[in-house]
Amino acid sequence: MSGILVVLEQRAQKSLARINWEALTAAMRLGEPASVAAVILGADTQAAAAEIAAKAPGRVISVQHPLLTPYTADGTLAALQQLIQFESPDYVVFPHTYQVRDYAPALATRFGQMLISDVTAIVEGPVFTRQMMQGRLNGNYRHTSSGACFLSVQAGAFPADLPAAGGAAIEQFSPAIDAAQIRTIPGEPYRAAAQAVDLSSAQLIVGVGRGIKAQDNLHIVEELATALGAELAASRPICDSGWLPLERQVGSSGQTVAPKLYIAAGISGAIQHLVGMKASQCIVAVNKDPDAPIFEVADYGIVGDLMEVVPALTEAVKAAKQ
């Protein structure tokens, strides 16, 4: 048993998303870069395999089968189970995407293992850090079994610039998949509605979270947004409740923004929200909980009740603009 597999993900024939290179970097922290094999699956993986080979050292394993596109958990599981049995790796690394969340736990189960999910750091040991309690605590995990160790890495946790030069050799792996093994019928992806609000081009954004407590209180943050000339955005619970439309949601399931200024009002800072806004140039956090994870990414913080702080801020902004 030896080597490290890192399973990358190509969506809609586009070039590979950043999180794939981050997963590759994480894989290279677990052993020699040359011992890392990047795996790409699909009906046609040629372009993606070439893209990976140009950037990565080691090997690229191209797993091609007509039944691998579109994605199904059953097809992907069958293919990767055969590849892992053939390769017997020490580690299997994934980017922590929605698709990985769909099949990787089952894949680990097939080998009597458990996926160490959403890893944010790898230190000597190896010890894997992941977040707990909505980001309020970190947990350090160790793999204690003799079999392969399965882990997925969080978006943005590792650098996307690879520590070694490319030039990997491309190999083919042909899995045996029978159409009868695939029990689900996936439909074409679709978007709910035309997006009327493009938050990604906004320079100033006021984001609101659970701390607002009630829909009737929304005017407090709307007034601040108006005073600043900012767009209003929200974390998932606010849109789930129907208080603001889905198109104003920022985070992994909504839009990704990087304005000059992002004011997070009553947002605790769960990772699902942070991935959508942590690239903002300046982050201001207003929260009544001094231990809220939002303060870890904030440039400026005010601990207090947003019902009091936000109106005061609106007044101060108005005064400054006069």
Added chain:
Amino acid sequence: MKIIVAIKQVPDRESQVRIDDSGKWIVESDLQYAMNEPDAHALEEALQLKEKSAAAGGEVVVLTAGPESAGTVIREALAKGADRAIHILTDDLARRDALSVARLLAAAVKEESPDLLLAGLQSEDLGYGQTGVIVAELLGLPHATLILNVEKTDTGVRVKRELEEGWFQSIELPTPAVLTIQSGGNKIRYATLMGIKRAKTKEVRPIAASSLTSDEAAVVVLDKISLPTKKKSTQMLAGTPKEAAAALVEKLRLEVHVL
């Protein structure tokens, strides 16, 4: 249709979390508990499915693994309309890995042979986001994750799955199947007084964890927990709301140049 909903009792999100002396867990006496929110959405989806096919009959069974005190979330689920409950009694939930917990749940589900097993997509405490998928694999059932809506079809179910960045997908699955439910697809109901009263007469079947699975060594171990380290140096602005607001506006003008 017979639907099992797996629910978990988790520390309330407003609870203060403190690391205990062992450094491996949090001080439990500090905590208030609540039903894991994605599980509450899973329960709601199950109740709505049952109500839509009321003529055909149907049953919603809630299943939890946890200590005696997790009975609180069972009673809440029964008060909202679940028909009966199964409580796998275990005091070492936090020390079990996701595979071990899933084995317990799978053993209890197998005896019941439901048409659907619904679970929240992840817990708000450990957040592994895997239990439902592992149970599906252990039982050899098809599954789908991040589901916002479930509709019955002639041969199974059609589900709305959330993809990233505002995209969705419809998937058809044969039943029996396992679905993990994302928040936001439905509006969680409150228990009525009548519901709370009725819940007292509903069946809660306790099962000892030791009778379901043999003790197997964990494959992944939580060694230590710690407070996150700051990635940025945050300037905290103190004072009354008015003072803090004035200080921030100064920073936004002079340091950030956005005013």
